[in-house]
Amino acid sequence: MLDIKFIRENSDIVKNACKLKNVALDIDQLLALDKEVSSLKTEEQNLLTQKNGITAKIPKASADERPALIAESKALDEKVKALKPRAEKAEEELKTLMYLTPQIPSPKAPIGKDDNDNVEVKKAGVLPKFDFTPLDHVQILEKNNWADFERIAKVSGSRSYSLKNEMVLVELAMHRLAMDKLMQKGFTVVSVPAFAREEALYGTGHFPNGRDQAYYIPEQNIYLAGTAEVQINSLHAGEILKEAELPILYAGYSPCFRSEAGSYGRDVRGLIRVHQFMKVEQFIYCKNDPAESEKWHKILLETSEEIVQDLELPYRVVECCTGDMGAGKVRMFDVEAWVPSEQKYRETHSCSALHDWQSRRTQTRYRDNDNKVQYVHTLNNTAIATPRILVPFLENHQQADGSVKIPAKLQPYLMGMTVIGKKN
Numbered sequence: 001m002l003d004i005k006f007i008r009e010n011s012d013i014v015k016n017a018c019k020l021k022n023v024a025l026d027i028d029q030l031l032a033l034d035k036e037v038s039s040l041k042t043e044e045q046n047l048l049t050q051k052n053g054i055t056a057k058i059p060k061a062s063a064d065e066r067p068a069l070i071a072e073s074k075a076l077d078e079k080v081k082a083l084k085p086r087a088e089k090a091e092e093e094l095k096t097l098m099y100l101t102p103q104i105p106s107p108k109a110p111i112g113k114d115d116n117d118n119v120e121v122k123k124a125g126v127l128p129k130f131d132f133t134p135l136d137h138v139q140i141l142e143k144n145n146w147a148d149f150e151r152i153a154k155v156s157g158s159r160s161y162s163l164k165n166e167m168v169l170v171e172l173a174m175h176r177l178a179m180d181k182l183m184q185k186g187f188t189v190v191s192v193p194a195f196a197r198e199e200a201l202y203g204t205g206h207f208p209n210g211r212d213q214a215y216y217i218p219e220q221n222i223y224l225a226g227t228a229e230v231q232i233n234s235l236h237a238g239e240i241l242k243e244a245e246l247p248i249l250y251a252g253y254s255p256c257f258r259s260e261a262g263s264y265g266r267d268v269r270g271l272i273r274v275h276q277f278m279k280v281e282q283f284i285y286c287k288n289d290p291a292e293s294e295k296w297h298k299i300l301l302e303t304s305e306e307i308v309q310d311l312e313l314p315y316r317v318v319e320c321c322t323g324d325m326g327a328g329k330v331r332m333f334d335v336e337a338w339v340p341s342e343q344k345y346r347e348t349h350s351c352s353a354l355h356d357w358q359s360r361r362t363q364t365r366y367r368d369n370d371n372k373v374q375y376v377h378t379l380n381n382t383a384i385a386t387p388r389i390l391v392p393f394l395e396n397h398q399q400a401d402g403s404v405k406i407p408a409k410l411q412p413y414l415m416g417m418t419v420i421g422k423k424n
């Protein structure tokens with residue numbers, strides 16, 4: 001959400017942001033509603049002032065003056081009451097449009113329509129050369145009895161999977177590697193429930209537009225969040241923190257649930273795009289300062305690169321263009337790991353800076369050292385998300401017999417194993 005004062009004084013900048021982010025929103029209509037809300041409030045205030053003036057006269061008025069004064073006071077009450085539904089309707093409509101108003105993208109962000117216009121900013125690692133015909137991740141899993149798809153689909157439906165044997169240990173090992181790294185960097189590791197109330201999904205900006213991505217449990221009127229960003233972003237909703245408490249660094253561990261509505265037919269095979277996955281989420285609250293946000297954004301990105309390097313995966317970093325980054329972002333980078341069977345890089349991490357666009361939605365503020373109350377800035381990035389990252393992991397580290405080499409940094413989390421899978 002933006003500051004309404006900013007929209008009033010910079011409507012052209014906001015209109016341009018809507019264009020850059022493919023957000024179909026009528027800012028003139030928003031400003032007209034804003035004016036209507038203000039004028040209704042002023043009208044109500046004037047009526048109340050008039051009424052108070054009249055009421056104040058009643059005690060001193062003579063017996064024959066009093067009935068007229070009481071009648072006039074009642075008539076003013078009726079006028080105030082008549083305004084209420086109009087004011088509430090205008091406020092509701094204004095709030096809806098405020099929730100849809102995109103953040104202003106950084107001038108450093110590439111301008112573009114969709115992920116085809118993202119810009120590669122870094123490439124690292126050596127693409128694997130196989131002296132055998134490499135398998136894709138599903139074939140490697142099946143050859144080693146490391147996953148089941150067919151049976152579990154009968155039980156759990158589409159886009160489901162069951163990891164087996166060493167693959168379950170590899171998944172846990174990756175999460176532990178990520179959590180240990182984040183703890184060493186001062187992050188507070190927290191596990192959070194997948195459950196989240198509607199306000200929390202509005203808080204990150206997943207709602208209103210992404211409502212169809214979330215599973216809803218009507219009896220509890222609660223949702224299954226698609227990322228721990230949702231829960232963590234609302235952990236301090238409504239609070240006024242102290243500047244000395246910032247930055248707050250969270251590593252949120254949770255199951256993530258996504259309907260993947262709109263992804264029909266995409267990545268239907270294997271582990272890339274599933275309904276339930278596990279993620280360690282990096283989330284930072286920092287003070288309201290673009291330079292501070294830029295510093296933490298860089299650190300978040302470097303941390304996810306370190307994890308991908310620890311897994312010895314060839315990868316690249318792309319800066320997301322304005323049309324791909326999403327409504328709330330100032331700037332966003334994706335880390336993409338190389339998938340040999342597709343001969344292309346696939347997104348494994350997504351690193352965003354949002355300034356105060358989310359904290360205005362959750363009313364998360366802090367009292368700065370000059371005693372001024374400000375909105376915090378928020379940032380988030382994936383630390384590790386499985387099972388998707390198992391895809392580049394298995395394919396890049398596969399050997400001719402179908403076994404898979406374990407990178408040195410992961411071995412301590414796997415009882416020192418250096419290779420897993422097929423021998424004979």
Ligand SMILES: Nc1ncnc2c1ncn2[C@@H]1O[C@H](COS(=O)(=O)NC(=O)[C@@H](N)CO)[C@@H](O)[C@H]1O
Nearest residue numbers: 227229272273274277348349350381382385388
């Ligand atoms: N349907 C899915 N199946 C498997 N993995 C997924 C799915 N959706 C997202 N992911 C993984 O989760 C990562 C983060 O998802 S994201 O929507 O891009 N970004 C976020 O959720 C942010 N909170 C940063 O983590 C993705 O990069 C990807 O690795």
